[in-house]
Amino acid sequence: MSQDYKAEERIIKNIIHKNVKPTDPERRLQLTIYYKNMKTSNLLIKNRPQQKKTSLQEDHVIYEHTCTVEGCGPQSYIGMTRTTLSRHLTCHLQDGAIKNHYTTKHQSNVMRQNLEEGTKILDREGGQRRLLYLEAIYLTNSENCIKKQVQNFQVLPSLKQKTATPQHSQ
Incomplete structure (x- = not known):
């Protein structure tokens, strides 16, 4: 988490309070933000099924x-x-x-x-x-x-192009 998480929480809360109103005027909207690490989030069941890639x-x-x-x-x-x-x-x-x-x-x-x-x-x-x-x-x-x-990836030894090393004569 970044060090600016408190400012980010405040901004999110302001956006929600400005744009979301409860249906019952007697009630007050309360936002609670939970944090979880990536490992925990991957263990939880997700509400939406995984979409298959094309x-x-x-x-x-x-x-x-x-x-x-x-x-x-x-x-x-x-x-x-x-x-x-x-x-x-x-x-x-x-x-x-x-x-x-x-x-x-x-x-x-x-x-x-x-x-x-x-x-x-x-x-x-x-x-x-x-x-x-x-x-x-x-x-x-x-x-x-x-x-x-054209490139020799050297992945299939049986198909490698045999290149002779030139002999230098002096």
């Missing part, structure tokens, strides 16, 4: 975008995001393999509606390293993928 609000997911342009064929992009899927799709509007696909193959800009309609969640994983593993596995198993893995 797929666009989910984070730490592996997703697949399939091109929605008619006649394109089964061209897809597999990726992962630790942010919400919606935020990550917004990034695809600016740059990347999906935008390049729509510009080069279809001579058009990718639209938000295309991204949302053609994208589905393949998997979920909370751990960052496991998320990288999953993405590499999905990319390995996909056949018509727009995205080609």
Whole structure:
């Protein structure tokens, strides 16, 4: 709690007393403020049920975008995001393999509606390293993928690019 909690309580009480009147004029409105720590508040039952996230609000997911342009064929992009899927799709509007696909193959800009309609969640994983593993596995198993893995995440040892170290001769 901040040190200004008394001032905050006073402000809240003033707002309530100015805007809320009891239905019985004989009664007086009294406000009591209780404080509880976060651990206690998480143990209590909440009055409203937990609202389910939409797929666009989910984070730490592996997703697949399939091109929605008619006649394109089964061209897809597999990726992962630790942010919400919606935020990550917004990034695809600016740059990347999906935008390049729509510009080069279809001579058009990718639209938000295309991204949302053609994208589905393949998997979920909370751990960052496991998320990288999953993405590499999905990319390995996909056949018509727009995205080609260019970074070596060193997650699947069997798929590491073997790079020879140059020999210096003098």
